[in-house]
Amino acid sequence: QVQPVESGGGLAQAGDSLRLSCLLSGRTSSSSTSVMGWFRQAPGNEREFVAAIRWRDGTTDYADSVKGRFKISREYAANSVYLQLNNLKPEDTAVYYCAARSGYELATTRAEYAYWGQGTQVTVSS
Numbered sequence: 746q747v748q749p750v751e752s753g754g755g756l757a758q759a760g761d762s763l764r765l766s767c768l769l770s771g772r773t774s775s776s777s778t779s780v781m782g783w784f785r786q787a788p789g790n791e792r793e794f795v796a797a798i799r800w801r802d803g804t805t806d807y808a809d810s811v812k813g814r815f816k817i818s819r820e821y822a823a824n825s826v827y828l829q830l831n832n833l834k835p836e837d838t839a840v841y842y843c844a845a846r847s848g849y850e851l852a853t854t855r856a857e858y859a860y861w862g863q864g865t866q867v868t869v870s871s
Contacts, residue, residue: 747771747778747860749843754865757833765828765865767843775800778845781826782858783817785839785867792842794853796828806851811837833869840864 753765769778782797796817797806805817816829826843844858852858 747845749781749845749860749862751841751843751862751865754841754867757867757869759834759869759871761833761869763830763833763867765830765841765843765867767826767828767862769824769826769845777847778860779848780846780851781817781819782844782846782852783826783828784842784844784855784858785837786842786864787839790839792855794855795841797851797853798826799849799851804851806853808853830867833867835869835871838867838869840866 748770750768750770757763780797780799783795784792785795786792794808795811796815798817798819800819814832819826842864843862845860846852846858
């Protein structure tokens with residue numbers, strides 16, 4: 746059973762940086778988890794796309810709201826994907842989720858991802 750496991754959330758002040766990690770356990774088939782994504786959900790809001798990366802070639806995509814501040818990366822040896830959050834803003838406060846999907850497309854909607862982690866809280870104060 747594929748299971749993403751997030752870590753690295755916490756409290757930060759505006760302008761700070763955090764690094765989120767996602768360990769992909771149970772990954773026996775590269776085709777079933779060929780694309781990894783990060784989403785976030787603030788209280789009262791829908792879960793929204795943040796970033797995605799393709800394992801094979803490292804191609805990435807970002808939401809406009811985080812472009813230039815966040816960076817997604819992957820590490821084969823660690824079976825892990827990371828999200829570097831720089832220049833944090835209070836509006837970045839949310840639970841951040843790691844997700845995995847099959848296929849080639851860097852999907853940006855929740856329904857397109859089959860595997861989800863439990864989430865890690867990021868809280869940014871002004």
